Amino acid sequence: MATEPLLAIRDLRVSFATRSGLVEAVAGIDVDVEEGRVLGVVGESGSGKSVSMMGVLGLLPRSAVVTGSARLRGQELLGIAPRALQAIRGARIGMIFQDPLTALNPVLRVGQQIVEAVRIHDRSISRKAALARAIDLLDLVSIPQPRERVQQYPHEFSGGMRQRAMIAMAVANEPELLIADEPTTALDVTVQAQILEVLEELRTRLGIGLILITHDLGVVAGTADTVAVMYAGRIVERGEVDAIFDHPHHPYTRGLLAALPKLDADDAPLVGIEGRPPSLREPPSGCAFHPRCGLAEARCRVERPALRHVGSTSCACHLAEAADRRRDVPAGHAMDAGK
Amino acid sequence: MQLAPPAIATPSWLTLPVMVGGFVVAFWVVVALSVELWSPHPPLEMVARRLQPPSADHLLGTDALGRDVLSRTLHGARHSIPIAVIVVIAAVALGALLGAGAGFFGGLVDGAIMRLVDVTLAFPPVLLAMAVAASLGPGLENAAIAMIIVWWPVYARLMRAQVLEVKEREHVEAAIAGGAGRIRLLGVHILPLCWTPVLINATMDFGQVVLLAASLSFIGLGALPPTPEWGSMISDGAVHFYQWWIAFGPGLAILTVVLGFNFLGDGLRDYLDPRSA
Numbered sequence: 001m002a003t004e005p006l007l008a009i010r011d012l013r014v015s016f017a018t019r020s021g022l023v024e025a026v027a028g029i030d031v032d033v034e035e036g037r038v039l040g041v042v043g044e045s046g047s048g049k050s051v052s053m054m055g056v057l058g059l060l061p062r063s064a065v066v067t068g069s070a071r072l073r074g075q076e077l078l079g080i081a082p083r084a085l086q087a088i089r090g091a092r093i094g095m096i097f098q099d100p101l102t103a104l105n106p107v108l109r110v111g112q113q114i115v116e117a118v119r120i121h122d123r124s125i126s127r128k129a130a131l132a133r134a135i136d137l138l139d140l141v142s143i144p145q146p147r148e149r150v151q152q153y154p155h156e157f158s159g160g161m162r163q164r165a166m167i168a169m170a171v172a173n174e175p176e177l178l179i180a181d182e183p184t185t186a187l188d189v190t191v192q193a194q195i196l197e198v199l200e201e202l203r204t205r206l207g208i209g210l211i212l213i214t215h216d217l218g219v220v221a222g223t224a225d226t227v228a229v230m231y232a233g234r235i236v237e238r239g240e241v242d243a244i245f246d247h248p249h250h251p252y253t254r255g256l257l258a259a260l261p262k263l264d265a266d267d268a269p270l271v272g273i274e275g276r277p278p279s280l281r282e283p284p285s286g287c288a289f290h291p292r293c294g295l296a297e298a299r300c301r302v303e304r305p306a307l308r309h310v311g312s313t314s315c316a317c318h319l320a321e322a323a324d325r326r327r328d329v330p331a332g333h334a335m336d337a338g339k
Numbered sequence: 340m341q342l343a344p345p346a347i348a349t350p351s352w353l354t355l356p357v358m359v360g361g362f363v364v365a366f367w368v369v370v371a372l373s374v375e376l377w378s379p380h381p382p383l384e385m386v387a388r389r390l391q392p393p394s395a396d397h398l399l400g401t402d403a404l405g406r407d408v409l410s411r412t413l414h415g416a417r418h419s420i421p422i423a424v425i426v427v428i429a430a431v432a433l434g435a436l437l438g439a440g441a442g443f444f445g446g447l448v449d450g451a452i453m454r455l456v457d458v459t460l461a462f463p464p465v466l467l468a469m470a471v472a473a474s475l476g477p478g479l480e481n482a483a484i485a486m487i488i489v490w491w492p493v494y495a496r497l498m499r500a501q502v503l504e505v506k507e508r509e510h511v512e513a514a515i516a517g518g519a520g521r522i523r524l525l526g527v528h529i530l531p532l533c534w535t536p537v538l539i540n541a542t543m544d545f546g547q548v549v550l551l552a553a554s555l556s557f558i559g560l561g562a563l564p565p566t567p568e569w570g571s572m573i574s575d576g577a578v579h580f581y582q583w584w585i586a587f588g589p590g591l592a593i594l595t596v597v598l599g600f601n602f603l604g605d606g607l608r609d610y611l612d613p614r615s616a
Contacts, residue, residue: 059516090518097516102509107531116527117517169517 004074005032006209007056007177012068012078014048014055014233023280026052027233028068030307033177036203038210040224040241042217042256044277048233049213053179057093058085072177091121094170098182100162104154110165111135111150117172137168140205141198160191164198171202178202179211184219196223217260221245229253232278232288239313249315251293287318295319352610360602363595371416380407382414382567390582400584402575404565411567412588418479418568419596423548426486427541433487434494435537441495442502443525453499456492464489468551472560479552479568482561486551490544494537501533508532539608546600553593569593 014026026048033039041049055066056077070077072092077085089095097103105113114134118125125133131150138146141164154162163183170178180199184192200223203210212224220227220241227244229237229252237250248254255273262268275292278284284291290300299318310320380386380397385405393400399408441452459467471485505511506529514528549569555561556570564571569589576586 057516059512086518086520088518089516095513095516097509097513099509103513105510105514105528105532108527116519116523120518120520120523166513169513 004071006035006073007033007211008069008071009052009056010069010071012052012055012070013066014051014060015065017063017065018281020281022065024283025233025280026055027283029228029230029233029235031228031235031238033209033211034225035176035209036207037225038203038212038223040220040227041211041213041230042215042220042227043230044215046277046280047230049230050181052230053181053211053213057089057095057179058082059089059095087121090117090170090175091173092175093177093179094173094175096163096166096170096178096180096183099186100159100166101186103166104162106154109151109153110138110157114138114150114165114169114172117169121173133172134168137172138165140171140202141165141168142194143168159187160194163187163191163195167195167198167202171206171208174206175208177209177211179213181213182215183212185214185216192219199223217256229256232283233280234288234316235307236289236317237313237315238307243312247311247313249310249313249320250289250317251295251319252289253315255292287316295322352606354606354609356602357606360599360604360606363599364603367416367420367592367596367599370413371420374413374417378410378413380410382406382411383565390579390585392582393584399588400582402572402582402585403579408572408585408588411572412569412592414567415569415572415589415592418562418566419549419552419592422479422483422486422552423545426483426490426548426552427544429483429487430490430544431494431537431541434491434496435498435533437491438495438498439502439525439530439533442499443506443521443529449499452495456495459488459492460496465551465554468555469558469560472555477560477563479556479562479566482552482555485555485560486548489551490548493540493544497536497540498533501536502529505529505532535611539604539611542607543601543604546597546604549593549596549600553589 009029009031011028011030012026013024013028015022015024029048029052031039041053043049051060054060055064056070058066058077060066066078068078072088077088104110108116111131111134114137115127115130118130118133119127134150135146138149143149143161143164149157154165157165167183178199183199184195187195196219199210199212202208212220214220224241227239227241228235229244229250231252237244237248237253244253245257248257252273258271259273261270273292278288278291286302287293287296287300287305290296293300297319303318305316305318307314307316310317383406386407387397387401387405389401389403389405391397391401397407397409399412402408402411437452441449462470468482468485468489471488472482475481475484506524511524511528514524519528552561553568553570553573556568557574559571559574562568562571569592572589573586576582576589579585
């Protein structure tokens, strides 16, 4: 890539000091986000997907140690003064949270909150101008009657509308990058689709780069351009969305895809990945996925595979090529339906 | 057929105690503000023979110096009500400021402030107020200072607990992610959600402050004679066992004020915090 990516994360590590020693929640990830493109970060709970992004923004508690590098258009974000990072948060990088019911201040009118968000970063904008901006923003995220809605409190909004209001707040200062942490998880499916539509529109209209953190592969498939699959604090597979979905190489990615319920076969058993995510206190030796992997062999238990090009994706698996030949054997095992 | 006109709905919080409390408190506030203009007799002058029982001219009789007890009782509101207001507001301001600071910043600030709170609360409040008032010397101002010193830790604890709870909420995290600084976080996103219990407690405490002020005056550490303060009036009356009316007026005044504020505080709690109803 000739031009510099919007956000370039290199060897990002996040550890937490706990009573039982240092726990590494993110164990060195490299990932890029391009301007106007969507990066989907997928993984189970505890795989480090949220923690890594919060680490970049300096949102973690003091017990967290964040190392590595994260450059926003070449500007290093890690290790800079808290005030400098504070000026970037909300202005150049917006963030959307999972639960729109609790992420808005219950005692402030929605319009006031957007006014706040704007004026935090630019005192020269009058309250009046900021409120006009708030109305435009609510309109931008497809909230009907924005003029009346800005005067309402969050409890007068439905869940989907609150999430739209959150998005409006997050993009109030025209950030270059938007980080959406499970933006649709707390919403029902029809509302999910609308929110994703809004995000998609913002991307095309404002040219914002988007990081979409989710455990929902369906959301990723419909929205993302590139995908990073995380497992136990590492990226195990990374690539263009089509490549990941059509030709996954890592057994974990395959397991995830195999676990998606198939709509066309209603009596097909639900498939899961056996076992549970590893404890970060005592990570498995070698490849972190080997205790759950159907293909694991001796080497996997000892040697940690590095991320390397395999076919059209990057994959961290010793057996990616071997697994390709055994495409008929997914990593997942059949489980009883309805369990 | 004509429909019955809709009944005028009484809000659920507007109960009988709230109405009574509101009426009583409003009565004493009006008295405190206006008694100068319509007092039946001057409160400090000898207007009749001493120790007269209640009569048409002196509804609550006269005290040992021939002063009209009713007039003195009504004038007592001019001391008790403002003292209660000043003490509660000062205690809330001081306590909320320190408590919010302790909860928000944590660490050493928290430790220092909360130890001070613990130490203050380790003494029985009346005893501590007496000790402080005694060391400052008699007078209503000193009694007020003593009461502020006794009362602020209560609010500091309340406020700290509230701030600790609210600052973990997700909208605060969202505000941080939006680039809000510490002062904005505290002022816009945390404090406005913390006032409910403080407000309820403050309303209840008005009555308690009136009571404590009277207690200090009763033992001679508050108002100085001839100030018509309720506590010192009761103290005057206590030596005249057979002239019950001397203490009756101020006693009734204290009773109604304390009861009024408590009723009002209960109603306010039901209104603001339905969970604890």
